[in-house]
Amino acid sequence: MASQETEVSALIDTLRDSLPQKGSDGSYNREQLKDVAERLSIALETPGETCQRVTYYPLRTTIVRIATRLNILNILIDSNGPISGKELSHKVGADHLLLIRLMRFLVAMHVVGEAGVDSYVATTITRHLTIPKLEAGTKHTYDIVCMAAKQLDPFLAKTGYKNPNDPKHCAFQDAFHTEENLFEWFPKHPEYLNNFNLYMTGQRDGRANWIDFFPLEEQLAKGFEGGDDAVMLVDIGGARGHEVENIKNRYPHLPGRFILQDLPETVKQALPVKGMEAMEHDFFTPQPIKGARAYYLRNIMHDWPDSKCQQILSQTKAAMKPGYSKIILNELVLPDKGMSLTAAQLDITMMTVLAATERTER
Ligand SMILES: C[S@@+](CC[C@H](N)C(=O)[O-])C[C@H]1O[C@@H](n2cnc3c(N)ncnc32)[C@H](O)[C@@H]1O
Structure with a gap:
């Protein structure tokens, strides 16, 4: 096992070497840099700090949730400059002392910045969390x-x-x-x-979007049978239709119908996407849209154990036209080793x- 000092200096070397390595678009390899920086931070830990890091996470989620409930982060963004703890406590209706204690934690997490004693400003992280x-x-x-x-x-x-x-x-x-x-x-x-x-x-967000790498025109538009009445794609369990919206924005000229299916309460909230038809459908029951060019399921298989996935896929299969219809599964694929924390x-x-x-x- 390498000593802490050797490990730290090897990681610093890796960081230094990684910096000039830019991708074809001229930007740094962000993920690689982040990974090395994180490993460096961990390599510098004392045992007590390791214990703090791995055990105290629930407090972070809790404090961020309180901040969103009190709308603290949006108020900071809207204030366009420093705001005092006193003013902030009036705006959110919390004790000034309580507010100071919450803000300390948010500052320590770099979620907000300090402009002075008991004076706070929005940071890039505040902006991330208020999207x-x-x-x-x-x-x-x-x-x-x-x-x-x-x-x-x-x-x-x-x-x-x-x-x-x-x-x-x-x-x-x-x-x-x-x-x-x-x-x-x-x-x-x-x-x-x-x-x-x-x-x-x-x-x-922040991860590759399938329509940037999947040859959708080649795979679906080519060989599409029928006119505007025929169905190009059914987004099964598509929530509010944001994926259909992405496809429509990217390929406005694709022919055929685009159908969003989900449970009734979610279909009621469907986005107003031009050319998208929203339909209530329980994917454990027979698929009513027969012979579509594509049946698209994103993040559906990961919601269910194998036996339920088989039921969903069987209902889809029964509606497919052999040799013509396709199923597109858009799922995270876990590596066999070297798992990221996000996955x-x-x-x-x-x-x-x-x-x-x-x-x-x-
Ligand atoms: C993890 S979300 C994925 C949403 C969307 N496909 C995406 O990737 O953003 C799972 C979706 O499946 C829908 N769903 C759950 N059970 C369903 C069922 N029995 N029939 C149809 N949709 C269902 C949920 O309402 C939800 O919109």
Whole structure:
């Protein structure tokens, strides 16, 4: 095992070497730099700091959730300059002393900046967290995922450490005292459903978008049979239709109908996308749109255990025209080793709230 000093100096060398390596677009390899910087920060830790890092995360999510509930971050953005703790405490209706304590934590997390003693400013991170679809993500993660995650340890212990595979029997039900699965429960809790649906539009932000690398025209437009009445694509479980919107913006000339399918409460919130037809459909029942060119499912398989995925795919298969229709699955593919924390978090999230799973290629 390398000494801490050797490890740190090797990482500093890697950082120095990585900086001049620019991609074809002239920018740094952001992910590589981030990875080395993070490993450097970890290599510099004392044992006590390691303990702090791995155990105190729930406080971070909690403080950010309180800040979003009090609208602190948006007020900082709108103030266009420093704002005093006193003024901020009046605006949000919290004790000045309480506000100071919350702000200390937000400053320490670099979520907000300090302009002086008890004076605060927005930073780049404040801006990241106030992008509406990502703000919805901070709410959904705290309100649903973190509450269920608190029950994961007792749930796994009581079920004898079996891999969860029943969406009606996972940590979510213990946390929310319900027998329904998450998607049955959501429509009765519109505030949570709205946050979830908004978050889904931003959940892949910062990652490659499939329409930038998938040869969609080559694969779908070429060989498309029929005129404007024929269906080009059905987005199954497409939430509010943000993926259809992306395709339409990118390929406005594609012929045929584009159909969004989801559960009734979500279809009611469908985006006003020109040329998109929104349709209520439960994907465990027979697919009513027969012979479409493509059936697209993004982040659907990861919501369900294998047996349920087979049901969804069987219903889709029965509607397909042999030799013509295609199924497009857009899912995260886990590596066999060298997992990123982002991917591992998503996998355990799926286990916690739906007894579901991210999958490797195998
Ligand atoms: C993880 S979200 C993915 C949304 C969208 N495809 C995306 O990638 O942003 C799962 C979607 O499946 C929908 N869903 C859940 N159960 C369903 C069912 N039985 N029939 C149809 N849609 C369902 C949810 O309402 C939700 O919009």
